Amino acid sequence: MSHPIPSDLVRxxxxxxxxxxxxxxxxxxxxxxxxxxxxxxxxMTHPYWTAETWTPAVRMELRRLARADTAG
Structure with missing residues (x-):
């Protein structure tokens, strides 16, 4: 992943x-x-989602990070 997912987007x-x-x-x-x-x-309108960063894999990573933040 070339651009790390911002913490406000994970939040x-x-x-x-x-x-x-x-x-x-x-x-x-x-x-x-x-x-x-x-x-x-x-x-959906967060500035992170540019043409270069939006992929299904990045969207799944965002979901994984959000679940990990609440797991423990």
Whole structure:
């Protein structure tokens, strides 16, 4: 990977994961749905995602890093 994934992007993915889990446990919560949408937008429009850096492998690495941050 030529460009390391920024910590704020990993943090946003970690928050997205947590919010998604909360929404799964509490369906119908408008505030959680709004938060998930805002986080999704933040993740997808982050400046890191240029034509050179976006690949499925990098996206999977971001998800792996976010899970690792919460694992222990």
């Amino acid at each position: 946003a993915q970690r928050e997205w994961n947590a919010t998604y889990g909360q929404l799964a446990d509490q369906p119908g919560r408008t505030a959680l749905r709004r938060r998930l949408l805002l986080l999704s937008r933040s993740l």
